Amino acid sequence: MKTFLILGAGTAGTMIARKMAGKLDSHDWKVILVDKDEKHYYQPGFLFIPFGWYKAEDVIKTKQEFIPGNIEFILSDIEMIEPAANKVKLTKDNREIAYDYLVIATGASIHPEETEGLQGAGWHKNIFDFYTYEGAAALHSFLDKWEGGRLVMNVVENPIKCPVAPLEFLFLADDYFTRKGIRNKVELVYATPLTGAFTKPKSARALGDILASKNILMETEFNTGEVDSGKNILRSFDEREIPYDLLISIPTNKGADVIGRSGLGDALNFVPTDKFTLQSKDWPNIWVMGDATNIPASKAGAVAHFELEFVVENILAHMAGKNLPGGFDGHASCYIESGFGKAVLIDFSYDVEPLPGKYPLPGIGPFSLLKQTTINHWGKLFFRYMYWYMMMKGIDVPLPSAFSLAGKEQ
Amino acid sequence: MATKTIAGKTVQVNDEGFMTNPAEWTKEIAIEMAREEGIESLTDAHWKVIDYARQSAASSGASPTLRTITTGSGVSTKDLFALFPKGPAKKVAKIAGLGKPEGCV
Ligand SMILES: Cc1cc2nc3c(=O)[nH]c(=O)nc-3n(C[C@H](O)[C@H](O)[C@H](O)COP(=O)(O)OP(=O)(O)OC[C@H]3O[C@@H](n4cnc5c(N)ncnc54)[C@H](O)[C@@H]3O)c2cc1C
Numbered sequence: 001m002k003t004f005l006i007l008g009a010g011t012a013g014t015m016i017a018r019k020m021a022g023k024l025d026s027h028d029w030k031v032i033l034v035d036k037d038e039k040h041y042y043q044p045g046f047l048f049i050p051f052g053w054y055k056a057e058d059v060i061k062t063k064q065e066f067i068p069g070n071i072e073f074i075l076s077d078i079e080m081i082e083p084a085a086n087k088v089k090l091t092k093d094n095r096e097i098a099y100d101y102l103v104i105a106t107g108a109s110i111h112p113e114e115t116e117g118l119q120g121a122g123w124h125k126n127i128f129d130f131y132t133y134e135g136a137a138a139l140h141s142f143l144d145k146w147e148g149g150r151l152v153m154n155v156v157e158n159p160i161k162c163p164v165a166p167l168e169f170l171f172l173a174d175d176y177f178t179r180k181g182i183r184n185k186v187e188l189v190y191a192t193p194l195t196g197a198f199t200k201p202k203s204a205r206a207l208g209d210i211l212a213s214k215n216i217l218m219e220t221e222f223n224t225g226e227v228d229s230g231k232n233i234l235r236s237f238d239e240r241e242i243p244y245d246l247l248i249s250i251p252t253n254k255g256a257d258v259i260g261r262s263g264l265g266d267a268l269n270f271v272p273t274d275k276f277t278l279q280s281k282d283w284p285n286i287w288v289m290g291d292a293t294n295i296p297a298s299k300a301g302a303v304a305h306f307e308l309e310f311v312v313e314n315i316l317a318h319m320a321g322k323n324l325p326g327g328f329d330g331h332a333s334c335y336i337e338s339g340f341g342k343a344v345l346i347d348f349s350y351d352v353e354p355l356p357g358k359y360p361l362p363g364i365g366p367f368s369l370l371k372q373t374t375i376n377h378w379g380k381l382f383f384r385y386m387y388w389y390m391m392m393k394g395i396d397v398p399l400p401s402a403f404s405l406a407g408k409e410q
Numbered sequence: 411m412a413t414k415t416i417a418g419k420t421v422q423v424n425d426e427g428f429m430t431n432p433a434e435w436t437k438e439i440a441i442e443m444a445r446e447e448g449i450e451s452l453t454d455a456h457w458k459v460i461d462y463a464r465q466s467a468a469s470s471g472a473s474p475t476l477r478t479i480t481t482g483s484g485v486s487t488k489d490l491f492a493l494f495p496k497g498p499a500k501k502v503a504k505i506a507g508l509g510k511p512e513g514c515v
Pocket of ligand 1: 007008009010011012013034035036037042043044045046047076077078105106107108130131132161162165256257258289290291292299300301302303304334335
């Protein structure tokens with residue numbers, strides 16, 4: 001009996017476990033999935049929690065619901081990965097699992113302790129994150145009673161999961177405070193280490209225009225050095241200061257600690273990974289998927305989903321002793337909520353920046369790229385159903401995995 | 411591909427002025443590039459970072475990120491910003507004759 005082991009049962013791990021369990025002959029292979037947390041979070045929904053538009057039950061379910069009987073699920077923390085011995089040590093019962101193939105899908109999480117003062121006296125008092133359910137829920141209670149002031153959104157350093165989420169938060173905050181009738185009492189500021197609203201020129205301009213149209217101020221090339229929660233001041237490494245009444249922080253994002261402990265990661269515990277095959281750069285029987293990789297693609301659920309087909313193809317080719325076909329092109333698709341019932345969609349790859357046009361059907365859409373439309377907003381809301389009832393249930397989503405230029409205006 | 415003549419040598423650069431062939435780099439180029447980035451003279455502390463970045467890029471094939479530099483060279487982030495103001499990772503890559511760091515997406 002051979003073992004196909006998957007670490008992490010989030011977005012990527014759940015999808016690949018289901019897929020491989022369906023492909024591998026159960027007489028020869030055992031598929032094992034390990035995660036330390038019995039809850040499965042729909043993280044894109046965390047964006048709506050602070051505004052009270054989603055509740056806990058919209059974003060939290062049990063992992064068990066999405067793991068079919070042909071997969072052995074183990075609830076345990078992972079102590080160590082030992083690639084030279086093809087072995088993983090779990091904390092629960094000191095169990096050791098020998099594997100033939102390993103997929104690392106342990107994701108990324110926030111590390112506020114990396115920034116001086118961020119977790120000081122103000123943490124979860126007037127400083128919040130919304131990248132965890134707890135942070136988003138605490139922020140909801142705060143916003144409920146807040147009467148206004150200066151709200152500063154700060155990205156500490158890149159890369160972060162869902163790089164558009166901070167923008168979406170600001171757009172929705174503008175909407176939320178307007179509806180509450182206190183928008184004139186709230187100043188919205190975006191402090192980012194980037195030189196503009198986004199990385200690539202066309203989308204940076206389009207998104208920058210939306211920020212300006214909503215009267216959201218931008219402080220660019222701001223590299224956060226420390227938070228002074230006594231004085232409510234955010235300070236950059238080059239000594240610029242931004243005072244705040246409410247600080248919403250996207251702390252440093254890092255891969256799982258166990259990656260670092262096992263000597264498998266870079267400076268941020270992301271695993272060096274081939275960007276076309278998703279194979280580990282160091283270990284031929286290890287694949288890496290989703291946020292855990294160091295590939296230059298967005299850390300997004302949609303990206304993990306587009307990776308799936310290629311990961312399966314490459315692993316099966318490797319098992320059959322064939323050359324790896326590669327194929328993953330960095331395809332990412334992100335709905336960006338822009339407030340007042342509209343959203344913008346961006347669709348891009350390693351080589352092509354987000355462009356205007358229609359998606360997925362050229363000329364037809366129904367979604368419009370780099371433009372605010374109501375249909376895009378419905379797309380964003382529909383994504384939650386697609387996530388829980390299709391992607392996590394192993395039902396193929398009718399969207400091509402490969403990036404296409406068709407329908408895009410250059 | 412564009413070229414640029416700097417410190418008496420013609421080298422290949424991309425549209426943002428990053429050298430595309432690290433082998434064409436010389437210390438004189440670094441000094442000149444640093445001036446263009448507003449750094450008047452390169453001190454030992456600057457060179458420590460530049461040397462580290464060249465080494466790191468030679469072994470990994472990619473320009474080091476800010477974090478790779480601080481972890482690997484032992485220079486603190488604060489000092490790094492003092493040495494290479496505003497965007498240290500980008501400036502170091504440029505001065506060290508390395509490609510633009512594959513940024514965040
Ligand atoms: C606020 C927010 C908004 C977002 N919006 C969007 C969006 O609109 N669209 C989009 O596509 N994406 C969005 N994302 C990103 C998306 O949620 C992630 O990219 C996606 O979940 C990544 O999947 P993953 O499987 O790599 O990681 P995860 O889904 O995070 O799963 C990792 C799993 O590994 C487990 N794990 C980690 N360490 C260990 C250990 N030591 N032992 C055992 N188990 C371990 C964790 O418990 C977790 O279950 C958003 C994210 C956030 C935070």
